Amino acid sequence: MILSLTRRALLGGGAALLAAPCLSAGAKAASVVIVGGGFGGATAARSLRRAIPDLRIILVEPHHLHVTCPGSNAVVGGLGPLSRLEHGYDQLRSRFGVEVVRDSVAAIEGDARRVRLLGGGWIAYDRLIVSPGIDLLWNEIEGYDEAAAAVMPHAWKAGGQTALLRRRLEAVEDGGVVVIAVPGNPFRCPPGPYERAGLIAWHLSRTRRGCKVLILDAKDSFSKQALFQEGWAALYGDMVEWVSGAGNGRVVRVNAAEGWVETDFDRFTPALANIIPPQSAGRVAVAAGLADAGGFCPVDPATFESRRMPGIHVIGDACMAGEMPKSASSANNQAKIAAAAVAASLAGRDFATAKAINVCYSLLAPDYAVSVAGVYEVAGGRRAGVAGAGGISPLGADPHVHKAEAEYAAGWYAGICADAWGA
């Protein structure tokens, strides 16, 4: 029994929370507030509960379901419905005694140790964990704003944008070209655009003739590049084409009304443009002053405590974690480390950090996946890959290797979601 009866009664009625939005830290149990119920935030909530049975854990999240980005490229490719990616908060509430407040954090007051809710009222905290993911930087690519995204979807936050990209893909006809514009580093899910390219090619190669997927990249190399290029050639011939930054691939301008996309020298008018714009940490973190000039949040790599504001830990895509990529896998591990650090500091104990892992599978077709893995230690003030460890799947592998990796990818997805939101 992790909750007292009165606390339980309070939690039983979500309305009680909404009717009394001014929650203050109880006299006895400490409070941790978590901003965001995605991979980082939800995993942190569960880890905190494991560490401290009577801790007050308040998770603020505006959506009643989290739609995961992992798996969303498969939805775009037509391999399954979007509903498969939805995860609710019932188990965090009922099994793990987390107070889930359906609202957005409008402001963080680090000095007063409280957050203001968009719906009004404040919540006080002893420690704050911030995991709001990313926000898209509108107009970094000239002409690419929220209105343009309704025509040229980014689908870099899953949900309506994913469904839109799927619908637009279904409308592409024979001979159509699909452009995917990819930003420079750092951005959410480094292999994600290339996974998407393969799954779009999979759909088009089965349902259309003479189509093409053209990746216009701001970069000169990309995650798992050799594996992607090997797989695209084997599966789709020359259907997927990648243009590097040096090859003039960086998209600088779009016009959604006229349907064109421009690099410095070329203009394309594709059947469908998927624009993945540059990104920053979630706006709430930037507005709080947690981010640096690059738009992401510097943290102590051992504890994920902000380098800018004490008592606040930033995890997931919003933080700068050295060589750890912005992935759900990284967010999961960072959440566990931050939760342990928070638990130790609340108890006045020393904290010894641990190595962290990233594992990331990418699908190129329903039964063809490749992987990258890394182990990251704290070295030289940052998270750095352990020498000799990690790396990508073997090149030139048998088909059964890629098929097995596709099965592991499904197992990874089920496991990491259970780890965050409950099985």
Added chain:
Amino acid sequence: MRSLAVFMAVMVLAAASPARADGQARLMAETCTVCHSPEIHSPLPSLAGRPAGDILRVLLAFRDGSRPASIMDRIARGYSREELGAIAGELGRKGAP
């Protein structure tokens, strides 16, 4: 011979870990359950209920490349023998953290 050494390593680590290292072992072991989830049915084997010595033996074989692997060799090489012993001790003790 080899399995005796493994057994000894687990016993020594289990007996001698200070609380600090214990928390660290738990934290490292908690990363395993993402894929090897005790909560769901998955193509990836659950580690629940496996003896620590068995887990360590497999981890060391992944680490030195003597056991074929898809991804575990790449991960196991990131840890020292002592760390793998501590992780195995944690997983074996609890079944799952």
